Amino acid sequence: MTRKSPARRLTGPERDRVAAELKTKYEAGTSIRALAAEAGRSYSAVHRLLADADVTFRPHGGARRGSSAS
Template identity: 55%
Template sequence: MAAHTTVKGKRITGEARIKMAADLKKKYEKGASIRALAEATDRSYGFVHRILTESGVVLRGRGGATRTKTKTP
């Protein structure tokens, strides 16, 4: 993933925000995690999450093993 050249914590507005949102949306839809996108862009998890939801992305469920109840006969 190519990292953006933004300053950490600097407010992103206007055209730069629209471009970043489109880029993050494309990468997320190709399978990148929010955490990976946050690290690659030097932004927080919350920022990336907010940008994706503002862009209309349907977020995936959380990963990991799911627990199933053991059926007893």
């Protein structure tokens, strides 16, 4: 079994660039979990980058299922 090496710390312009890319994908509908997996970073690291990029977060839980109003 192989272990993933820890992600390298992002600083300065590189951090800004990655945050902007993540913001674009998140605003296009990609979930934070999917972004984290794609970027090889933790959920909380991606959430922090998005928050620093002034993202307006979607509500938790996704689409609701249930009976439709009659």
